[in-house]
Amino acid sequence: MTTILRLLGGRLEWLICLGVFAALLLVVLPLAFNGYFLNLLGRYLALAFVAIGLVMCWGYGGMLSLGQGVFFGLGGYAMAMFLKLEASTPEATARQSTPGIPDFMDWNQLTALPWWWEPFNSFSFTLAALLLIPAAVAYVFGYALFKRRVSGVYFAIVTLSLAAAMSILIVGQQGYTGGANGITDFQTLLGWDITTDSARYVIYYICVFLLLGCILLGQWILSSRAGRVLIAVRDEENRVRFSGYSVEDFKIFVFMVAAVFSAIGGAMYALQASFISPSQVGIGLSVELVVLCAVGGRFSLLGAAFGALLIKTAEMYLSDLFPQLWTILFGLILLVVVLAFPKGLAGLYELTRDYALAHFGSSQSDAAVEEHADKRSLHGREEGFLVRAKRILGGIR
Amino acid sequence: MVANAQLLLSIEDLAVSFDGFRAVDGINLYLNEGELRVIIGPNGAGKTALLDLVCGKTRATGGSILFRDKQLRGMTENQIVHAGVGRKFQAPSIYESLSVFENLELTYPKGRNVIGSLFFRRTSEVEERIQATADMVGLGDRLEDLAGLLSHGQKQWLEIAMLLIQDPQLLMLDEPVAGMSQAERQQTAELLNRISQDRSVLIIEHDMKFVEQIASKVTVLDQGKVLAEGNIDRVKNDERVIERYLGH
């Protein structure tokens, strides 16, 4: 236990929050919702993968990527290609002029499977591809951009353009990609019928465990020395550089991690939505994901994941009730967050907790410790956690 | 200058220009192991630009920078640091939101690549080394404090300590005593004399009194060129130096 605590930077409070979040996802939601809604929540959780990637890349690394949809799409399309090939058996596609290839290829007068589709018949290749291809793309772009010291704003624009180009490309090459319709209609995964209710539960749990795994991995990275290097880069980039660090390597690294997380999310999305299309690649989704991350808390992995789930769930209910007003409300929420709560929901949680602690059962000296901790900490939470955790335990005692 | 076995840094015909403006224009400079050299000169003489070129912050347009047997031109900043060159900036450049200890820990010369940093652990060896280095600059009892809370002088010393912990063979300091009180200057002079026993030090400084306290040899730059070089007393009486820089 102590080893785990140390690995995670000894943040007891963080672990408690993680536990609560895990309990919500693993116990409360499956009990509260039926298979249909759980499937929807699973799709929203797929977006949470991208949000936690953005926390690392944007919140810590200072690189705002407006093109995370590209990686989400790469993962989603890789998974979709595999599922589509499995669904396109010669028997199922017997009425096509070329049976055995995906339906949209047949409609587009393709008479054979393109060579680069072939490897996606293999599940292990697909898994490898959906992790490695986004990582490789992120590496190439990261290398080209960061080695030339492309700064935040420019980086945002370049990644935004990348997302635009990618979605136009997919739409334009519809014989190979399914075009604007995307790739739909999956039936089985390795022979297992994924359309049943029980399969939905299983996939939901896989999604949750992967998400929790990514959060743990992310937190481990952020609380290691690499995480402090990223903070230091934001504080005083030159000093880091002249302390012998290759700042670019660290930026490329988190960008790649964020890309891989996004790709996992994309694959989980394709699996749960039975569907992937260029709108999951383009500008709209890419920017929306940044918004989800900002609302949840750009400095907090848990906050961002929770924010993505909360906002999308709210959207599901509210946009149905007030289709016109929802868009405006969504914009206003974002404005309020940016202006008043740059730390998002996670920051709001901290404020509430601090307020509660300050007013209920804490002594003057504790408040002083708290204040000191806040001053010491970068986001009012970095180092304060230990102190606070100690005090919470002290209070319990 | 005569090359000999103890030569640490040899800069030859070094030049850089920004859109035609030749900030450094064919400078030659040789530095021995264990030497402390002060660079003086009027504003815009190319002093800071020279340090920038050596540490890789700007790219030279001509000439060579040999550090021991290595050509520093073309190397990235971090490679130059790994080769054994440390650079302190004019304004204190430290991580204000981290503690003094963490500032020093982050510059500890292990685990500076991505993988290494992920698995970096705070061992007792690291802690001892940090304590020793902090003691050296007089911050031994401030380790737990937030770096942002230090005084200006202390911040400068912290930055020097951050360089020292990497044990560089060449330390380059850009106006280390600017903005310091007289007492702090005195302490800094002592510190510099102490640390230059084990390594070469290159300092940019304006304060001639301070220069006299620490230097035996100075190089005077003007308009991107070396104007004079040699013993402090000789340079002080050089007419061109008086005319161009020391003034009346």
Added chain:
Amino acid sequence: MQHSNWRKSIAALTIAALAGAGASSVGANEEYPTDEVNTTGLAVTDDTVEVGILHSLTGTMAISETGSVEAEQLAIRQINESGGVLGRQIETEVEDGASDWPTFAERASSLLESDDVAAVFGCWTSASRKAVLPVFEENNGLLYYPTFYEGLEASPNVFYQGQEATQQIIAGLNWVHEKENADTYYLIGSDYIWPRTSHAIARHHIENELGAKVVAEQYFPLGHTNFRSAINQIRLKNPDVVYSIIAGDSNVSFWSQLNSAGINADNQTVLTNSVTEDEVKAIGAENVEGHYSAMKYFQSLDNPHNKEFVEEFKEMHGEDSVIGDVTQAAYLGPWIWKRAVEKAESFDVDKVREAARGMEFDDVPEGYVRVHEENQHLWSKLRIGQWQSDGTAEVVYESDLIEPDPFPEDVDIDPDEME
């Protein structure tokens, strides 16, 4: 109006239903007991039945889909006024697909799995239909899809009220070929499946059946606003016929740029199957005047059913509203479902589907349609309308009834090959 005629054919039934509706307010539906007409757990009570409408109310597609929602609501209101279906009033659950295909799939699941609706009227783009199709097939739901589209689909869970590509294309090409004695064709479209598939069919027909030549085939992204290159190509290639399948707002740029480049009906024949009255309202009649659209329905159709329909539509949705091809097709949806339910005397999807096949309608605004026995598309006519300066179309040609053929044989030209 519609029901006045229909009432004749199902008079007894309707009167019985009206009586039933009156009685059912105090007791069970005696003529059609709920447990007999609904054996699969749909949202049917003794006096109501729930259906869904699933279109984009927000987002970029809202503009196109609004007309369909209005038409479906009109039809449902008329049905309710005439006594409902099997004595039950239709209650409508309207869902917003928000111009986002995954959202369509979500809402479709919600309608079928949570609300258990008896039928869904909805979708507009092919992409949204493709997205919801697995949902309908898994849950054995019923979708009534109003848009003319590329074909290549015949799901037992969908009734297609719009024309598939061959119905819209072949007769139109034959007509223009004969009229212009055309040797060369220039094909232009928006870059997605409907224009591309349609052009593949058109190219095949032009080259193999008409013995003419396609001089170029050009695609632009949806929403594209700069057609000057295309206009230059038209000028350079000087085709006898320009065949356009440009969708949505791009039409405004295409037609106005064409017009201001001096290409108009006097010197160039342009045939399109993507411009209805809805588009003309935005394009401006002066830009399309004299050009031709191939559609199965125009608002100006001269028959009593259509006159009545147009009148009631304008009464409900405003004098300024226009009715395009898709709007009329959307209006058919609830009626086809109602008649099939009453023929089957059941809301069960399988029975409704069986009953609908081969069913004839001779009192709809477009004249006469028949549900195809196998592919559940409609037999319908194709009309060529020439646009007038007031934004209406004058029908200059009307085909015979055309059989829907969503899977045309041997259309195998590679659309990426330009020449």
Added chain:
Amino acid sequence: MGGYTTSEIATIMAMQGIAGLSLFGVFLLMALGLAIIFGQMGVINMAHGEFLTLGSYATYVVATMFESYAPGLFSYYFPVAIVLSFLVAFGVGYLLEYGLVRHLYKRPLDTLLATWAVGLIMQQIFRSIFGGRGVSADAPDWLQGSIQLSQMLFLSRSDLFVMCIAIAMTVIVSILLYRARWGMRVRSTTQNRAMANAVGINTAKVDRNTFALGCGLAGIAGSAFTTISATTPTAGAQYLVDTFLVVVLGGAASLLGTVASAFSIAQAQSILEFFITGSMAKVLTLMVVIGIIMLRPQGLFTLKVRQ
């Protein structure tokens, strides 16, 4: 090249060159406002496209009013519409700067998010007022038809009109920036806020006016665009990526660079469009521009300066 003869290629190049010029006018006009806001102030205004749309709707409203109340003067509605578009966009931009953007100058990436939210809200407001359907005002007579340059070469009047406005605006902006005192204030504020304040420049006012001017220019662009395309709530947003790329490729702080890059991108896309599909031409152009920005992030036309 697809079996064209040499003389045909020459004709195509000339025709596409003219088509490219029209596109150049479009790109330049929409990039001008951004060149000021992004180039001079370093602020990313994601709602830039919505200001364009705002100008288009303002023009549509003016045209409708003329049609109803002064049909005899309909031919002359455009000058009124342009001025009004500018004023409306300027005013909204002014308020946006005052209410929002000025609080975020130290957080450029947050400005990006906040203005994106504003864009979203504006789109929805447009949709509520004007409906989702595209609207377009009839062009006045003098903007219809085209001028024949040779047998194959035509230049439509509306394209010429857009181009003229683009060039006029460029001239005005360059005079403002490089000849007038105002430009000096803008540049000194951007380069050293504290010093500018110290020498008596009201930097807050300079910021507000600069931002509002950029928005106003977008409004004029929107007004001019009503002659070539329909106005929908998302019409302006479609141009956003192109606009940013034009400004970035040109080098953010350089007006000349913006002009040059608008020209290059327009010509490249135009020529490509003739030989491959419009979609692929767009992808190819985007990728090439991204590639160039990766190789030369400071833009094509920026001088190398000492940090």
